[in-house]
Amino acid sequence: MKSFPVAGKFASILFGSLLLVACSGNETNDNAAAEAAAAEAAAAEAAAAESAAIEAQAQAEAATAAEQQQLQDAAMSAGTVFYFDFDSSSMTDAARMAVDAHIAVLLSNDDSVRLEGHTDERGTREYNLALGERRANAVRDYMVANGVPSYRIEGISYGEENPVAFGSSEANWSQNRRVELK
Amino acid sequence: MPYLLRVVIFSLCTATFPALAQLQIEITRGVDNPTPIAVVPFGWSGPGASPEDIARIIDSDLARSGQFSPVSRRDMLSYPSRGSELYFRDWRAINSDYVLIGRYELAAAGNLRLSWQLFDSTRELSVEEGVVTGAASEVRMLAHKIADEVYQSLTGIPGAFATRLLYVSVTRNPAGKDFYRLTLADSDGARPIVLLESREPILGPSWSPDGEEVAYVSFETSRPAIYRQNLRTGAREQLTNFKGLNNSPVFSPDGNSMAMVLSKDGSPDIYLMNLASKRLTRLTQHYAIDTEPTWMPDGQSLLFTSDRGGRPQIYRYDLKSGNTTRVTFEGRYNARARVAQDGRNVALVHQQDGAYHIAVHDLVTERLTVLTTTSLDESPTIAPNGSIVLYATKRNGKSILGAVAVDGGVSFNLPARDGEVQEPAWSPYLP
Numbered sequence: 001m002k003s004f005p006v007a008g009k010f011a012s013i014l015f016g017s018l019l020l021v022a023c024s025g026n027e028t029n030d031n032a033a034a035e036a037a038a039a040e041a042a043a044a045e046a047a048a049a050e051s052a053a054i055e056a057q058a059q060a061e062a063a064t065a066a067e068q069q070q071l072q073d074a075a076m077s078a079g080t081v082f083y084f085d086f087d088s089s090s091m092t093d094a095a096r097m098a099v100d101a102h103i104a105v106l107l108s109n110d111d112s113v114r115l116e117g118h119t120d121e122r123g124t125r126e127y128n129l130a131l132g133e134r135r136a137n138a139v140r141d142y143m144v145a146n147g148v149p150s151y152r153i154e155g156i157s158y159g160e161e162n163p164v165a166f167g168s169s170e171a172n173w174s175q176n177r178r179v180e181l182k
Numbered sequence: 183m184p185y186l187l188r189v190v191i192f193s194l195c196t197a198t199f200p201a202l203a204q205l206q207i208e209i210t211r212g213v214d215n216p217t218p219i220a221v222v223p224f225g226w227s228g229p230g231a232s233p234e235d236i237a238r239i240i241d242s243d244l245a246r247s248g249q250f251s252p253v254s255r256r257d258m259l260s261y262p263s264r265g266s267e268l269y270f271r272d273w274r275a276i277n278s279d280y281v282l283i284g285r286y287e288l289a290a291a292g293n294l295r296l297s298w299q300l301f302d303s304t305r306e307l308s309v310e311e312g313v314v315t316g317a318a319s320e321v322r323m324l325a326h327k328i329a330d331e332v333y334q335s336l337t338g339i340p341g342a343f344a345t346r347l348l349y350v351s352v353t354r355n356p357a358g359k360d361f362y363r364l365t366l367a368d369s370d371g372a373r374p375i376v377l378l379e380s381r382e383p384i385l386g387p388s389w390s391p392d393g394e395e396v397a398y399v400s401f402e403t404s405r406p407a408i409y410r411q412n413l414r415t416g417a418r419e420q421l422t423n424f425k426g427l428n429n430s431p432v433f434s435p436d437g438n439s440m441a442m443v444l445s446k447d448g449s450p451d452i453y454l455m456n457l458a459s460k461r462l463t464r465l466t467q468h469y470a471i472d473t474e475p476t477w478m479p480d481g482q483s484l485l486f487t488s489d490r491g492g493r494p495q496i497y498r499y500d501l502k503s504g505n506t507t508r509v510t511f512e513g514r515y516n517a518r519a520r521v522a523q524d525g526r527n528v529a530l531v532h533q534q535d536g537a538y539h540i541a542v543h544d545l546v547t548e549r550l551t552v553l554t555t556t557s558l559d560e561s562p563t564i565a566p567n568g569s570i571v572l573y574a575t576k577r578n579g580k581s582i583l584g585a586v587a588v589d590g591g592v593s594f595n596l597p598a599r600d601g602e603v604q605e606p607a608w609s610p611y612l613p
Binding site: 125127 | 386427518558560
């Protein structure tokens with residue numbers, strides 16, 4: 001968490017609005033509240049002399065928040081599900097473009113993400129668990145290569161266990177071969 | 183974490199559960215000339231009405247083997263329960279080659295005592311007889327034991343009716359998360375008991391060699407972890423919680439260790455866990471996928487699936503030498519092996535023309551025989567007598583269990599009455 005006096009408040013608001021928050025536990029909120037309280041005291045002390053400076057700071061933060069919102073809007077419209085070809089763990093161009101939008105968001109904040117790898121129903125369940133992991137890893141590696149620290153990414157494979165489309169045809173299978181960002 | 187844990191564990195002692203996902207049996211193919219046998223209703227000499235239809239349990243077992251055609255009760259001219267009451271000509275008249283008669287009564291300490299006698303009606307002689315005793319609550323199992331002995335007496339192969347099945351039943355929930363239930367049932371699908379219920383996937387159930395424990399993977403914490411659970415006490419222990427894959431737990435034949443798949447060190451590899459010390463030994467080390475381990479019955483080596491050659495094939499890891507050798511070469515996809523107790527027949531999933539079938543690979547002749555014609559078959563498991571492969575398949579978009587004789591002769595389906603059923607694991611012989 002940043003230690004700017006006013007930024008603390010903005011950060012809390014941002015956290016609430018973020019869709020990509022993975023683990024917003026109580027601890028984080030408590031810390032934020034404590035920091036905000038301490039920050040207010042400090043801010044009051046400095047306020048008399050530097051109110052103009054603070055206003056400028058707040059405006060800058062507001063601008064950042066607007067930028068953040070823009071990035072997030074772009075990420076949401078890109079979608080949180082990335083599809084794969086049969087028996088492949090290589091990201092398609094479409095998947096890369098969608099992930100790029102999420103990378104932009106992740107580079108502008110400190111959030112963690114969970115990547116869930118899935119396969120279609122063909123082949124054995126345990127082998128599919130490994131294929132699902134390969135897919136999640138492909139997205140993770142691409143994110144890391146583009147600057148997202150690996151400790152902020154968790155990969156989980158469900159193999160063929162959680163289909164979104166039921167039925168045994170390519171139309172269903174292609175929807176199930178995916179990595180979901182959560 | 184924002185995940186609601188909804189996991190319920192049931193022990194065998196306390197479970198009182200509705201008969202969820204009860205399996206039904208539909209024989210789809212038998213042998214050409216099944217042996218006619220009359221299983222006469224057993225006499226009951228205890229108080230009140232007969233507590234269980236012993237003969238029905240036995241003749242259903244024999245019918246399911248595909249090798250026998252039980253005679254209808256309506257055709258029987260009499261219901262003898264003692265040898266002195268039996269007239270061979272009555273049975274020859276209805277073309278019954280064999281006649282099984284028996285009776286049962288209360289024995290000491292709430293036990294039941296079942297005695298039976300098998301006759302050959304053409305040669306007019308007693309083939310074999312026996313007595314089984316056990317708790318009244320296990321009366322169905324006692325009947326299966328008689329079926330095992332009759333089967334062995336007439337075919338020379340030990341029966342595997344007095345065994346149990348473990349499987350995962352799934353109830354799809356279009357409005358939210360599915361229900362997964364790890365279920366234990368008798369080999370005929372009767373008496374299903376739910377061992378674990380979860381809204382997150384349960385997979386890879388397997389048996390300890392003494393049949394006392396099971397191991398499986400549960401995603402109940404929103405991550406995969408391996409658990410073991412004692413069937414008698416209900417005691418449950420989480421064995422792994424590593425980053426990445428935690429799957430395919432299989433007890434070693436001596437019961438002291440467990441092979442499993444972990445990807446904590448990078449790619450999926452086979453590890454061995456000492457169950458007393460929990461110490462891990464990494465067996466395979468390859469950047470490819472190594473998964474689906476299964477033990478050879480002598481405990482000296484493991485078979486596993488690897489795509490180190492580009493496509494998934496079965497490999498064998500020798501524990502003493504640490505050497506890995508490739509086992510299957512036929513076709514582009516051979517995976518998820520299970521070895522019969524004879525150490526020779528390997529049931530596996532084999533891809534042919536884009537369809538996934540159950541096949542048997544003979545380790546001696548190195549020949550592969552495809553056993554099924556359905557196209558989304560998986561999770562083969564072999565009966566402890568080596569005669570039948572049980573597996574999961576799809577019918578009308580739903581998972582059901584199928585069974586086929588290793589020699590290809592007999593097949594039957596075991597759909598669930600409700601919901602879907604997958605990942606069967608056939609128990610070893612039970613004490």
